[in-house]
Amino acid sequence: MRILFVGFGVVGQGLAELLLERRQLLAAEYGLDWQAVGIADAQKGSCYLPAGIDLGAALEAAAHGVSLASLPGGCDLDALTMIRQADADVLCEATWTDIRTAEPATSHLRAALERGMHVVTTNKGPLALHYHELAALAAERRVEFLFEGTVMAGTPLLNLRRECLAGSGIQAVAGIFNGTTNYILTRMEEGLPYAEALAQAQQLGYAEAVPDADVLGHDALAKVTILANVVFGAHLTPADSPCQGITGVTPEDIARARAEGQRYKLIGRVWREGEEVRAQVAPELVPLTHPLAGVTGATNAATFTTAALGEVTVVGPGAGRRPTGYAMLNDLLHIWRRQR
C-alpha cells in the first residue's frame, strides 16, 4: 500500500509513528505491507520518492524543524501538484481544518479521488461542507473515502456505525464531541469559575488562545453536521443548525443541576423528526444515571439510539496525536482488507 501524506503536523506524524511502531504487527496480523511514497506539508516542506521515503527520518526532521526538502527525495512540489503526479494508492490528508472554506483540504481530496486514489482524512472542513459531492466522486471512481478521525479521533464512531451498527436502525446520536468544553465543565463542577477553568484548559493545551471554536460550540457543530450528513443522509451545513456554547453556563447553574442529580454537558445531537433530520449543539442537563454524565475531563463520548439495541454508548479520546493518527490507521486497514 503506497501512502501519500499531505499535512504532516501532529496527526500526520501520529499516523507515521504508529505505522513505524506497528510495522511488523500489521504485516503479521493483516498482511499489510506499506510504503510512504511522499509527504507534502506547507510549513515543513516536501519530499517524494517512488521507491519509498524514509518515514523515520521525516519524523526526525519534523521534530527538529528541519525541512523535509533536505531529505532524500526532497522537492518543492506543493500538495496539489504532488497529489496530481504521485504514484500512490491512498492519500492521507491531515491538513488544518478551516471550517469556513474547507480549503485547501477539499481540493486535495477532489484531486486524489479524481485520480482514483483512496482517501483517508481527519479534516472536518470537507466533510461538514462537501460530504455528498466527495462521496459521490469516490463511488464513481470506485475508491474508498474514509474519515473516522473527523469525529472523536480514533475512538470508534463512524466505523462503528458502518460495521457494528449496520442495520440496527439508528434513530438519533447524541454526544460530547468537544473535549475542551467538557474539561472546562468538569473543572467548573469542582468549583472553579469559568475564566479559571478556561485558563487551565489553555495551559494544558486543550484550548487555543482564542478559544471561540471550542467554547461557542462551533467545533462540536462541525462534527454534528458530519454525523447528520453521513449517518442520516442529510444535506446540512453548520449554518443550518442552532448552536449554543458553554459561555452562558454559570457556577450557579452547575450547582443547581448537581443538587438535582444532574450535570451540564455540551451535547451535540442529531435526530430524525418525520422526514427531516435535525441537529443542534447546546448545554444540556444530563441525569447522573446516563453514561454521558460520567464522561469527565477531555474525554469524548457518543450515544446511538437504535431500534434493535436501544442505547449504545462509546467513550474514548476525542483528540491527540496518537488517537487521531490511529483513526487514519484504522481507515487504512479497512481499505487494505477490502482490497483482498
Next chain:
Amino acid sequence: MRILFVGFGVVGQGLAELLLERRQLLAAEYGLDWQAVGIADAQKGSCYLPAGIDLGAALEAAAHGVSLASLPGGCDLDALTMIRQADADVLCEATWTDIRTAEPATSHLRAALERGMHVVTTNKGPLALHYHELAALAAERRVEFLFEGTVMAGTPLLNLRRECLAGSGIQAVAGIFNGTTNYILTRMEEGLPYAEALAQAQQLGYAEAVPDADVLGHDALAKVTILANVVFGAHLTPADSPCQGITGVTPEDIARARAEGQRYKLIGRVWREGEEVRAQVAPELVPLTHPLAGVTGATNAATFTTAALGEVTVVGPGAGRRPTGYAMLNDLLHIWRRQR
C-alpha cells in the same frame, strides 16, 4: 442468503423478527436478500423448505405453542440431521448454552463448518471450550465463524475489536459482562439487602430461580474466557481462571466504598502478563470517575486498554430478545458484505 435456524427460542425469534421488520431496509441499504430455508428446535419442532419457509408463520406458531412441524415444510428432522442435509449458506445457532459440555451446540457448529456453511452463533459453550478448533475448521473450509452475541449481546464488542480497534494494540479488556449481578449491586447501593435485590432481579426475569450461574460469576467467566481466547489468542477454559461472584459483597462493603468515592462492580478482566494471558472475575472497587462506574442496572460495558488510543469503553445492553437477535443480524451482514 439462505439461512438455517437451529434453536428457535428467544434469540432465534429475535433475529427472525428483525429480519422480517427490516427486510426492505436490508435490501435497500446492503443489497441483502435472504430466505429462511429451515428451522430445527428440540422443543418447538422442525420445518424445512428449500424454496423458503414462512418465517412470520413460524414466529406465530412459536408464540402460540404450535409445533413448527405443522407448518408447510414441517418435518421430524433433528437439528444435526437438518444441518447435514439442508441447502443453506449460513447456520444461525442459538440453542441454550451448556457451559459444561458445550453440547449440542458444538456438534451443530462442527457439522455446519465441515459442510462449508458459514456459522453465526450466540452460544457461549462452544466458544469458551472449543474456540481454536472451530476457528481452524472455519479457516480450513474458508467460511466465516462469527459470534458477536456470545458477549454483551449485540452491543459491539467482538466485531468492534475486529473492525474498529484493528491494529490498536489491545493490552487488556475489563468489563461488566453480567447484567443480573450489576442490577443486584445497583439495587444494593440504593439500600436493599442482597436477598431482596436478588428477589427483584428474579421478579424482573433477570435472574433464574437458581441464580448461581450469575451470582457466582460463572456467566461472566465464560465471557471472559471467550475474550481471552479470541482477542488474545490464549488457550484457556473457564476452569483455568479465578472466579469470585457477588455473594460475599455486604451492604457494609458497599457503604464504605461509596464513602470513598468508589463503587463495587463485578468485573471480568483479561490482560497480558509477559507471555501469559490472565483472566479473572471478581468484585472490584471502581472509582466513580471511571466510565464503568456509571453503568447501572442490567446494562453491560467493556473497556479496552490500547496502545494507540488509551481506554475506549462501550456501554449497551447485555442480553434480551432483540439485542441478542441483532448480534446475529450484524454477523450475517458482515458475511454478506464480505462475499460481495
